[in-house]
Amino acid sequence: MILLPPFPCFSADSISLAKRFLTNKIYEQLVHLKTGYGFTLHDALRSGIENPDSSIGIYAGDPESYDLFSAIFKPVIEKYHATETTSCHMKSDLSPVDFPDPDPAHEFILSTRIRVARNLTNFPFMPLISSADRKKVEEIITQLLENIESPFKGYYKSVKDCLGFTDQEQLARPIPSRSCFRKGDRFQESAGINRDWPDCRGVFESIDHKFSVWINEEDHIRVISIDRNGDIASVFNRLAKALDIIEKTLDCKQIDFAWKDDLGYLTACPSNLGTGMRAGVHIRLPKFFKQKEILENEAKKLKLQIRGTQGEKTEVESAVFDISNSQRLGLTERECCNILYNGVCKIIKLERQL
Ligand code: ADP
Numbered sequence: 001m002i003l004l005p006p007f008p009c010f011s012a013d014s015i016s017l018a019k020r021f022l023t024n025k026i027y028e029q030l031v032h033l034k035t036g037y038g039f040t041l042h043d044a045l046r047s048g049i050e051n052p053d054s055s056i057g058i059y060a061g062d063p064e065s066y067d068l069f070s071a072i073f074k075p076v077i078e079k080y081h082a083t084e085t086t087s088c089h090m091k092s093d094l095s096p097v098d099f100p101d102p103d104p105a106h107e108f109i110l111s112t113r114i115r116v117a118r119n120l121t122n123f124p125f126m127p128l129i130s131s132a133d134r135k136k137v138e139e140i141i142t143q144l145l146e147n148i149e150s151p152f153k154g155y156y157k158s159v160k161d162c163l164g165f166t167d168q169e170q171l172a173r174p175i176p177s178r179s180c181f182r183k184g185d186r187f188q189e190s191a192g193i194n195r196d197w198p199d200c201r202g203v204f205e206s207i208d209h210k211f212s213v214w215i216n217e218e219d220h221i222r223v224i225s226i227d228r229n230g231d232i233a234s235v236f237n238r239l240a241k242a243l244d245i246i247e248k249t250l251d252c253k254q255i256d257f258a259w260k261d262d263l264g265y266l267t268a269c270p271s272n273l274g275t276g277m278r279a280g281v282h283i284r285l286p287k288f289f290k291q292k293e294i295l296e297n298e299a300k301k302l303k304l305q306i307r308g309t310q311g312e313k314t315e316v317e318s319a320v321f322d323i324s325n326s327q328r329l330g331l332t333e334r335e336c337c338n339i340l341y342n343g344v345c346k347i348i349k350l351e352r353q354l
């Protein structure tokens with residue numbers, strides 16, 4: 001008889017999707033498996049087990065994790081993105097959008113930020129990557145960005161060089177730029193994403209600060225377009241142009257982003273699969289601030305999610321909400337952007353009426 005390691009010990013108050021879908025049968029089927037890079041089911045579940053308030057509770061260590069452990073990833077992904085993956089054929093659409101600024105008088109929106117998460121094939125993801133591979137990823141991306149043309153031209157700052165501190169507390173501070181690149185939170189810590197921090201982490205930022213690339217944060221890269229207004233269309237169109245340049249340059253070197261037709265771009269956290277796109281605004285809503293449940297309900301109907309002012313799992317400060325598309329899989333980048341635009345228009349209208 002083969003002895004199984006004990007069933008993962010999720011605490012009674014754990015709310016994660018991984019806990020919800022991990023049956024004994026799935027556990028027995030997956031517990032002895034290992035990807036080519038050596039990632040196991042226990043590695044995937046560690047963050048969810050150590051953090052009962054984790055909503056997803058599972059990370060991928062490499063592209064193969066999604067195939068090998070699909071018995072658990074599939075139901076989690078389908079529930080999170082409200083999408084059937086069997087019938088899903090992901091298509092990218094980054095063609096330009098054209099709609100007016102939803103807040104032309106700058107009454108509500110402080111900034112718009114649209115990012116995509118991308119990982120290079122042939123490297124493990126951040127929960128598993130070795131320090132040598134992390135360095136290679138940093139080199140590939142910084143070399144590419146060194147030659148990028150205006151308006152994206154800019155500079156790379158490594159977290160290590162910027163900070164130069166040794167104390168862990170100080171290392172957790174954002175690097176001194178507008179990017180707010182920080183050491184990962186406790187969910188990412190448990191997943192192994194913070195290993196060797198701050199080695200080979202850094203931010204490339206354009207001279208005008210409107211385009212940046214985070215290297216080796218939660219994914220190999222986060223490509224970001226940002227502006228201090230509500231002009232969602234121009235923020236999206238800028239990101240699309242930059243991504244096109246990055247993809248073509250990588251293509252010349254025969255380097256691809258990790259991709260599967262049914263799951264789209266592959267990412268460390270399943271919540272980012274598909275487009276990898278989070279299109280969001282920082283928006284000040286003083287009336288909704290006093291009635292947050294109403295905003296939560298409206299956001300859900302509009303397929304939007306709400307985060308705190310400093311990012312995921314932080315508090316809303318001075319009534320500034322981070323509102324963004326919640327679904328990234330089963331729709332195109334353009335559709336993510338449209339969801340944000342339509343949702344923000346509706347929320348501004350409701351805030352005025354409250
Ligand atoms: P991501 O989905 O990119 O991982 P996080 O919630 O981790 O986003 O936040 C990353 C950082 O980006 C945080 O410092 C957050 O305050 C900042 N941020 C998010 N949205 C906006 C926005 N619309 N404008 C300015 N900064 C933003």
Ligand code: MG
Pocket residue numbers: 218311312
């Ligand atoms: Mg984040």
